[in-house]
Amino acid sequence: MTNETTARRLFEPTRIGSLELANRMVMAPMTRNRATFAGVPLPLMAEYYGQRATAGLIIGEASTPSPVGFTYPEIAGLYGEEQVEGWRAVADAVHAGGGRLFLQIEHGGRIGHPDNNPGGHLPMAPSPVRLPGGLHTPTGHQEAPVPVEMSEADIKGTVAEFAAAARNALRAGADGVEVHAANGYLLNQFLSRSSNLRTDGYGGSVVNRIRFVVEVVEAVVAEVGAERTGLRISPWNTGNGIDVSDSGEVFPALLDAVSHLGLAYLHIGRALPGEALFGELRRRWAGPLVANPELGEELPIPADGGLSKGVELLEAGADLIAFGRAFLANPDLVARYRSGAALTPVREDRSMYGRGPEAYTDYPFLEA
Template sequence: MTDIFTPLRVGALDTPNRIFMAPLTRCRAGGEHMANAMMAEYYAQRASAGLLIAEATMAIAGHSAFATEPGIYSAAHAAGWKLVTDAVHAAGGRIFLQIWHGGRACHPALNGGREPVGASALAIRGDEVHTPTGKQPYTVPRVLADDEIPGIVAGFRSAAEHARSAGFDGVEVHGANGYLLDQFLRDGTNKRSGAYGGPLENRARLLFEVIEAVCQVWGSERVGLRISPLNSYNDIIDSDPVGLAGWLAGRLNDFKLAYLHLMRGDFFGLQKGDVVTPVRSVYQGVLIGNMGYTADEANRAIADGTLDAVAFGSAFLANPDLPARIRVGAPLNAPNPASFYTPGPEGYTDYPVWPGGEPQSGR
């Protein structure tokens, strides 16, 4: 029977198991958004994952949403990330980089006064952003003009090229959680007209252009996409998230991606529905599920063909040896939310492995 320990072909990669690590923003990058040795240790500790998907990483300079998130927009950034990929590969792992643009979730206080950009002139409501001078309200973004959009696409292409130089095994395009590509995709934040607004075909245009550009760098078999049709994080909704999910999954078949990474729910429980069923019914490639899966539920979903793999977030954050623990039924470390985004190794590289043994090799 197929289960989470059954090897899986993911595009051009063979993974030894189907226990993937979801991208998790951890805010441990150094100055100028550089990846560093501490990050290399963190990811190498978790190399027994079938696939590591590294955190949201700035594709274009000047669009920071977290102050200390990493970037991949220069050769220097590629060199920093090379520390990480070398460490992961030495530990027998495989790692994709999630490339990202924060859009309206960015803030002038994090970007030298530079105003954020978005699909429409709508600020994020109901939340504030952490800045060096304390929490501040989100600002109204400047609307990207149609003739500026090729520059965004080119920025993603350049980021993909730097990720390849850094030694990653592939890249994941971040089309989820209310960031720029998602802001164009969903009708709650895209109120524009013209080639990038209105009907779904137009709202998805930027996402498809980015995917095409990234695939030209990597080949589609080393490119993944993450989407979150239901998630209201960053004050975003769609009037028909289930319909959006099914339509998008069908169109994505044309790209023959390494995988589609589907977040199945809403962090805040505001939007409900089953997006997994319509996506699975039409999507022909590798489908990764995410959000709140236990090992038992993941096993069932993989066994019945609903999913091909499951990406675990906070469980992998707190358990560097998660596959080994699942295999032997060992208890899991509890994650400490207080240290999710704080600097330094505490709550980052100091979670213990199960005393019954070291993490299994990712080879």
């Protein structure tokens, strides 16, 4: 049963960095494939995010900082001027609704395919280790190619691309950015022993494997300020072939290496409040902690949209709770949780990844 006293904390105002937030409910980043093939956000995205502006904070879906960073077809970018203009419409819509918007910067690393990006680029990764299981492309499911191992020059260039993308996010009107080091994408690939087989200064020891992530975070902070920079990690997520067996060493070391920067927040994806590591990370992190409940990848999600699990995370020390699919199907999730109204379930079909309004902007509001 949900602890009602703790649940009420979700509706309290709070602060991250220099921003005042209306409540402690965060809309988690969710890729919905509503950009053009060149990574330009479609006008429909502005409507979608604007509908959900009552969240205390919206973290926009993953956006690549470079042409080689595309994961799947029709995801957004943050490196071109047209992409910046597309995101500006989104930021304007969120702000018009009284909301706050951070944009998530994500490089796919080995999660990519030449058919999924405008230049036909092979993916780059810490080591030439193929993504297991393959991935979706415009012509259907394909085996992932062996990625190109990044040189030190590639690494330095990618760090600079993250910083430039952060600058572009603020030019687009976003309130800040989230560095995506979770869920098996490039930064997470450097952290994991299963995808990082390097023997240079970016591989091997924990200190070496966290180096790239630390350099990216430092570069983004230097560009836009710590108060506008968040960091996302996923210590327990084994998706995309990630080995998490030494998470108890990697993530405390990573937090120790960046905690002095004073970031706006730490975002723990698919968080497990009962794990000792969650408590350890909470103790090491002095700033705001955003936690996203682990609900699994399958549909349907729990009827309460993860509310009870979110309350468990609040009780375990989280400051804000990030809801994903519950916000997808309930643009007025804050009002529904506040009133105790039933939630609309997520539609269990591929339309959630289509180009149109279906399962995107056509979910009902309470007053409808």
